[in-house]
Structures are given as structure tokens and as C-alpha cells.
Amino acid sequence: MRSAEPSSGRTLQRARLMALFALLLLGAAAAPAQPQAAGAAALDLPTLEERLRNTSAIGLFTKLSLKNQVDDLIAQFRAFHAGRRSPTLAQLRERFELLLLKVVTLLQDDDPALASAVNASREALWEVLSDPKKFADV
Amino acid sequence: MRLRLSLCAIPLLAMLGAHPARAADAAFAKDLKATIALQGLPCDQIVDSKRNADSDYNAACKDGNRYHIFVDPAGRVVVKKL
Numbered sequence: 427m428r429s430a431e432p433s434s435g436r437t438l439q440r441a442r443l444m445a446l447f448a449l450l451l452l453g454a455a456a457a458p459a460q461p462q463a464a465g466a467a468a469l470d471l472p473t474l475e476e477r478l479r480n481t482s483a484i485g486l487f488t489k490l491s492l493k494n495q496v497d498d499l500i501a502q503f504r505a506f507h508a509g510r511r512s513p514t515l516a517q518l519r520e521r522f523e524l525l526l527l528k529v530v531t532l533l534q535d536d537d538p539a540l541a542s543a544v545n546a547s548r549e550a551l552w553e554v555l556s557d558p559k560k561f562a563d564v
Numbered sequence: 565m566r567l568r569l570s571l572c573a574i575p576l577l578a579m580l581g582a583h584p585a586r587a588a589d590a591a592f593a594k595d596l597k598a599t600i601a602l603q604g605l606p607c608d609q610i611v612d613s614k615r616n617a618d619s620d621y622n623a624a625c626k627d628g629n630r631y632h633i634f635v636d637p638a639g640r641v642v643v644k645k646l
Contacts (some may be wrong), residue, residue: 486595487598487633488599491598
């Protein structure tokens with residue numbers, strides 16, 4: 427997997443995107459505790475991170491494709507918080523739900539516990555993404 | 565008797581055929597299929613795949629669709645219909 431040679435600013439941006447990617451896929455541990463869905467495992471962030479890295483439920487190409495889509499969505503949230511009004515917050519919510527659905531679908535057969543953990547983090551993740559202050563802190 | 569033995573041999577051979585390399589192939593086919601689906605493109609089942617280079621594959625689906633799947637220099641997964 428290759429990537430373009432980044433500048434230091436770009437490196438920082440990528441690091442922040444990766445951090446949010448981890449949050450998106452692993453659950454927003456930094457956010458306040460949310461009610462867990464039935465059967466969802468309550469795991470801390472490092473454990474969840476490790477599990478996603480090690481899960482064989484999602485292949486490498488698929489993980490990279492998901493990362494691309496997460497990056498795209500984050501760019502849209504960034505533009506929204508910077509004042510751009512299209513896509514709207516309602517449209518962003520729809521795209522967020524769709525992306526989360528894809529992740530859960532990919533995990534649910536071969537790693538149902540991780541799928542539950544991601545699903546249980548839905549609202550906490552949305553709070554981080556939709557709140558300009560929380561989003562800026564990520 | 566010989567026929568019964570032959571019939572017993574079929575599932576045994578099938579089990580023996582499920583070696584790790586096949587499992588790895590199945591996992592990779594699943595990866596390619598999921599990648600195609602994530603781009604919103606149709607593929608019911610991967611029936612063949614060919615490696616062109618690192619992170620660069622051609623895949624054929626049972627429904628006749630064929631795709632070029634690769635990672636571009638920006639790190640994006642690209643799926644092109646062939």
C-alpha cells in the first residue's frame with residue numbers, strides 16, 4: 427500500500443484522520459458512556475483498537491476501502507463545521523449511518539462481538555462528529 | 565460395495581481438499597467481493613482473481629462482471645469495471 431509523500435501538515439492531518447477512523451470503527455471511548463445495545467461488549471479503546479487490527483472478519487482491501495470512505499465523510503464534516511451548508515447535517519447523519527451499517531455488516535458474521543461494540547457506539551460517535559467542539563478536539 | 569466406498573470417498577476428498585491455501589483463497593475472494601460491493605458495484609461471487617502487481621488484481625465474478633481492483637498512489641482503493 428503506497429501513499430503520496432506527505433508534508434508535515436499533511437502528516438498531522440492524516441494522523442488526526444486515523445485517530446477519528448479508529449474512533450469511528452472502534453467506538454468513541456472519549457465520549458460519555460451511552461446505553462449499550464443488548465449483547466454489546468463493553469471494551470476499552472485500546473482493546474477495541476487491537477481487536478479491529480487483528481480481526482480477520484475484514485480483509486485488507488476492505489479495510490482500506492472503508493478507511494477511504496471514513497476519510498471522505500470526515501472531510502465532509504470538516505467542511506460542514508467550517509460553514510459549508512451542503513451536505514446538510516441530516517444528509518451527513520444519513521451517510522454516517524450508512525457507513526456504520528457497512529462496517530457492522532462486514533463484521534457481524536465473523537466478529538459479532540466487535541460488530542455489537544461498534545453498533546453500541548453509534549450515538550457516541552455521532553456526538554463527536556456532529557459537535558464542532560468535540561470534532562475539533564479529535 | 566465398491567460403489568458405497570466410492571460414495572464415501574467423495575466427502576472425504578472434499579474435506580481433504582479444504583486445506584489452508586484454499587481457505588486463504590476464500591478469504592481473499594471475500595475481501596475482493598466486499599471491496600467491490602463497497603464501491604456499489606455488482607458481484608455475486610468471485611470465481612477467479614489474478615494478481616497483476618502489489619495491491620493490484622483483476623477479479624472475475626460469477627455473474628460475468630470483471631473488475632480491476634488496485635490501490636492508487638494516493639492510497640485509495642479503486643475498482644474499475646473491465
